[in-house]
Amino acid sequence: MDENAEDRLTALESVWYEIIEAVNAGRTSGLLCPECNAPDGLEVEERQRRTIVTCPNCKRVVEVAIATA
Numbered sequence: 001m002d003e004n005a006e007d008r009l010t011a012l013e014s015v016w017y018e019i020i021e022a023v024n025a026g027r028t029s030g031l032l033c034p035e036c037n038a039p040d041g042l043e044v045e046e047r048q049r050r051t052i053v054t055c056p057n058c059k060r061v062v063e064v065a066i067a068t069a
């Protein structure tokens, strides 16, 4: 299982890439979890310079580092 952790992380990053891009672009509503497609959508919480995206359905938590100019 551990041997596959890195591959899984890469896949995870790629499925979340669209979401991360959207959040970075300031779109925080109407987002769907790419892993479970929960109709309730994702919760976006801003904490200082980073944004935490949480899926209330599958409990996935993804941290988005906001690039500020």
Ligand SMILES: [Zn+2]
Pocket: 033, 034, 035, 036, 037, 038, 055, 056, 057, 058, 059, 060
């Ligand atoms: Zn989910």
